[in-house]
Amino acid sequence: MSAEESETEHKRKGKGKVLQAIFGCGRVGYAVANELKARGIEVVIVDTDEKKVELLKEEDFIAFVGDISEPEVITKVRGEGEPEAIFILSNDSEVNKKAVKNVKETLPQTRLVVRAIEPEDKEDLKELDVDVALSIRDITARAALESLEKIEAQRKAKELAAMIEEIKEKRKGKGKLGIVVHDSPDSDAIASALALKQIAKNVDVSADILYRGEIGHHINRAFVNILGIEMRRIEREDELKEYDKLALIDATVPGANNLLPPEGNVDIIIDHHVANNKEKVYADFFDVRTDNGATSTIMTRYLQELDIPVDKVLATALLQGIRTDTSSFKRETHPSDFSAAAFLHVKADKDLLEQIETPPMSTEMLNVIGDAIVHKKIKGSYLITNVGAVANRDAIPQAADYLLNLEGITTAIVIGLCEDVICVSGRSKDIRVNIGDAFVSAFGEIGSAGGHATMAAAQLSLGIFSGIKDKDTLMQLAEDAVTKRFLSVMKEEKSE
Numbered sequence: 001m002s003a004e005e006s007e008t009e010h011k012r013k014g015k016g017k018v019l020q021a022i023f024g025c026g027r028v029g030y031a032v033a034n035e036l037k038a039r040g041i042e043v044v045i046v047d048t049d050e051k052k053v054e055l056l057k058e059e060d061f062i063a064f065v066g067d068i069s070e071p072e073v074i075t076k077v078r079g080e081g082e083p084e085a086i087f088i089l090s091n092d093s094e095v096n097k098k099a100v101k102n103v104k105e106t107l108p109q110t111r112l113v114v115r116a117i118e119p120e121d122k123e124d125l126k127e128l129d130v131d132v133a134l135s136i137r138d139i140t141a142r143a144a145l146e147s148l149e150k151i152e153a154q155r156k157a158k159e160l161a162a163m164i165e166e167i168k169e170k171r172k173g174k175g176k177l178g179i180v181v182h183d184s185p186d187s188d189a190i191a192s193a194l195a196l197k198q199i200a201k202n203v204d205v206s207a208d209i210l211y212r213g214e215i216g217h218h219i220n221r222a223f224v225n226i227l228g229i230e231m232r233r234i235e236r237e238d239e240l241k242e243y244d245k246l247a248l249i250d251a252t253v254p255g256a257n258n259l260l261p262p263e264g265n266v267d268i269i270i271d272h273h274v275a276n277n278k279e280k281v282y283a284d285f286f287d288v289r290t291d292n293g294a295t296s297t298i299m300t301r302y303l304q305e306l307d308i309p310v311d312k313v314l315a316t317a318l319l320q321g322i323r324t325d326t327s328s329f330k331r332e333t334h335p336s337d338f339s340a341a342a343f344l345h346v347k348a349d350k351d352l353l354e355q356i357e358t359p360p361m362s363t364e365m366l367n368v369i370g371d372a373i374v375h376k377k378i379k380g381s382y383l384i385t386n387v388g389a390v391a392n393r394d395a396i397p398q399a400a401d402y403l404l405n406l407e408g409i410t411t412a413i414v415i416g417l418c419e420d421v422i423c424v425s426g427r428s429k430d431i432r433v434n435i436g437d438a439f440v441s442a443f444g445e446i447g448s449a450g451g452h453a454t455m456a457a458a459q460l461s462l463g464i465f466s467g468i469k470d471k472d473t474l475m476q477l478a479e480d481a482v483t484k485r486f487l488s489v490m491k492e493e494k495s496e
Helices: 003-012 027-038 050-058 072-078 093-106 121-127 141-171 187-202 218-227 237-242 295-305 312-325 335-345 350-357 363-374 395-403 435-443 471-495
Strands: 019-023 042-047 062-065 085-088 111-115 132-134 176-180 206-211 245-249 268-271 285-288 377-379 382-389 411-418 421-428 447-451 455-461
Touching (some): 050 062, 072 093, 085 093, 093 111, 093 121, 121 132, 141 176, 141 245, 141 285, 141 295, 176 237, 187 218, 187 245, 187 295, 218 312, 218 350, 295 335, 312 335, 312 350, 363 395, 382 395, 382 471, 395 411, 395 421, 421 435, 435 455, 435 471
Parallel strands (some): 019 085, 085 111, 111 132, 176 206, 176 245, 245 268, 268 285, 382 411
Antiparallel strands (some): 447 455
């Protein structure tokens, strides 16, 4: 496999971790390494100083001794995975330039941030086509990352628009994009899909927002109705054949709580959630940014980079999407979310936002919360409950949100039966654990699972229990299995 083929394959395959490399780990390199680590990005470090490398290993970095001007170093780095970006930060101009040339030959698509030592270095690095050249006066860890992020955002936005425009070119203006959201879409998913539809419209490509199931949450129904968002509900996979390209938005795995077939053939994936690491996900355009609190944040950045006008409805939708997934900026919020919200706030309709956030609660939702309270079991600060069969799967995470407010509870787990799938929703305010990681460990092998530090979800097939007719018995068995797996994982995490 050639270098370019390898890079293309890496680009198509969505992996559970993001890997970046640092060549030369002096003061600046160390600062960048710590900033990347704080953002949840795995770092591989190369330096000539053996003692420094040993110290970096003690801090849980992947590090090894090597001359960054030699091509062999790149082979060692690739042993840990294909890096999305390489920071070349030594204090030797010629060494940095040799490293750039080696990377360009072996990994031509890898983004490069390079330290410019001498005044003339910036011009030389520009000729070598590096993404970011940083001089001494502007080379701080945050500046390096922000510069790289801007370059990447521009590149990704243009790549996305070009991929959608291919539909028009192939079908002479008659092609169509299908934008798939999960079965019971929330406002973040719907707003993100609406933004992608606007990007498609900007290149004269028609698009539909597609979902299977029901928009169950009363706030989400109000969101769609008040903003007048058009969505198409479909049940059969063959209905997808009328679309020339398919995008999966605010989800990562085809077939996991969405109408796409598990084997995929999805062209575009955009999400901010952590996927089950055991899943192999392929897409021509794959952009999953776990350092964003909402997919709406990612889509807002695309619109900005492509200079696409954002009207009142779209701004209101995206702002509500960010507010929902960050729990009004109190949960898993990052600087990028605040920046996107500030851009949207001046364009959004505040009266519409208020109408969306204060709709009446349905009788069914009240009944589910009542069942959750009646059947609750408390183990220390953990509350686990079973609400039985529900018609509206959105009621399960809503019940988890409600139960987390009970005194003395740090983690709430709600289990329900949604047609032929066991749905599990988790909420936590325990700073010692990451409930998203816990769900992946507990349920990733028997279903689909993912989430963040404070919220998580899983969908589990009935499997051997599918023949049980008595739903009460079925749900008790499911509750026992979920409880045992979850508590076992939590016990292991806290013992580490």
